[in-house]
Amino acid sequence: MKFPEGIAAQPAALATSLASLKLPSFQGGLIALVGIGASEHAAHGAAAAWRSAGLQAVAIPATSPPIPAALTLLISESGRSTEVLAYKSPSRTIALTNFADSPLAAATAELILLNSGPDSPVYTTGYTATLQALGVLGDHWTATVSASAETKSAGASASPFDWAALPALVSSALEAPLGAASAYLDDARLVDVVASGVSVATAGEGGLLLRESGRLHTAVHETRNYLHGPMEILDQQTTCLLIGDEREVQLAYDVQDYGTKVVLITTRQVESTEGLAVIKVPEASNGLAKAVLEMVIVQRLGWDVAQRRGLTVDGFRHRQSDTKVS
Structure with missing residues (x-):
């Protein structure tokens, strides 16, 4: 597939x-x-x-x-x-x-x-x-x-949570407008992927997927840890991909003020502005269901960046012989 x-x-x-x-x-x-x-x-x-x-x-x-x-x-x-x-x-x-x-x-x-x-x-x-x-x-x-x-x-x-409702929510996430998010990622020298709580799954897998699909240089951080020094690298060549509804929202505004482009994936009603691309995901009361919806957005971003770069995402270039049993 x-x-x-x-x-x-x-x-x-x-x-x-x-x-x-x-x-x-x-x-x-x-x-x-x-x-x-x-x-x-x-x-x-x-x-x-x-x-x-x-x-x-x-x-x-x-x-x-x-x-x-x-x-x-x-x-x-x-x-x-x-x-x-x-x-x-x-x-x-x-x-x-x-x-x-x-x-x-x-x-x-x-x-x-x-x-x-x-x-x-x-x-x-x-x-x-x-x-x-x-x-x-x-x-x-x-x-x-x-x-x-x-x-x-x-x-x-x-x-x-009604797990039978998740496929319909995923269909909604597949249609969510991405705005300028893909361009912000594609233009970046480095993408910092930041989240907390259950969404650390999205940050970890999102950083990996963006490397595998769009061949972006990514670094993954937990939100509160990010505030304690790692964000010092932020500049106009960096894009910050923030995932969450709590401290991530305020952080999005702070990072935007530093002149760094921001992509925010959230269930909150936040308006996109110049330098801040907001992608709203559907509400889900279960954290792992929410992580599914967040990940669908990151997958779409990975594919968009791959297309911008002329990549087909049809396999891995650097396979290792000892990671899978045949």
């Missing part, structure tokens, strides 16, 4: 994947979410979302030594990442992958299959389906795991 086809296929892929998800039970304890590359970015977003919901969860790079956990969730859309396959945990282990015939599926007794269909070389459908599966799984485990009285009280007033 080609990159633009993968972007457009996501509403259907998400609906198909949601309908086929089979969720295992879990009684509580620490969850280690393990991945590499795009899957590690998804793990960081899921860990933040799950902790906010009352679960104990941490994201672990697949290259790190195993940690003691009640459950280890190995995440690999292809099921062929060598680093994830090499991660050996003594705890109960579940694999989250797209393919039942993959090496990861064969090596793991418990499986959560995405069944999201084919993906593009630069991940589109597989990545957003992974975020959706992690969101659904987090909701399922939050409902069954014993939590503190405070967590129960806080959760009682919150309505669960």
Whole structure:
């Protein structure tokens, strides 16, 4: 599947994947979410979302030594990442992958299959389906795991997100006006990608995807960390891609005042001005659902920049022989 086809296929892929998800039970304890590359970015977003919901969860790079956990969730859309396959945990282990015939599926007794269909070389459908599966799984485990009285009280007033509504929201995100955003990115010597909370998944995967698709020079930062020094590099040759609704909005105005071009992806009603391109995404009450919508926007920006640069985004130039099991 080609990159633009993968972007457009996501509403259907998400609906198909949601309908086929089979969720295992879990009684509580620490969850280690393990991945590499795009899957590690998804793990960081899921860990933040799950902790906010009352679960104990941490994201672990697949290259790190195993940690003691009640459950280890190995995440690999292809099921062929060598680093994830090499991660050996003594705890109960579940694999989250797209393919039942993959090496990861064969090596793991418990499986959560995405069944999201084919993906593009630069991940589109597989990545957003992974975020959706992690969101659904987090909701399922939050409902069954014993939590503190405070967590129960806080959760009682919150309505669960309707995951069946996500494909329609993604369709809306596919139509959102991009304005001058693609040009701001294309013109930049460096793109700083900045987000916080669950949206760190979007920043991490967004920075990676913009490198893979548009061959942009990107750097990824957590919002509050960015305020403590990394933003000193900002100048008129830099573009700041901010993702979020909180401190990111004020930061967008501050950065614009420095003479740096800004792209802001947000659910807030913020007006675009000279040097500030605002892309509004639909509201979603679940952080991982929101991360799906944010990522769809970043994918579209990556494709726009690739087209401006005459790139086809049909594969990788610098493949390594030891990152995937054939």
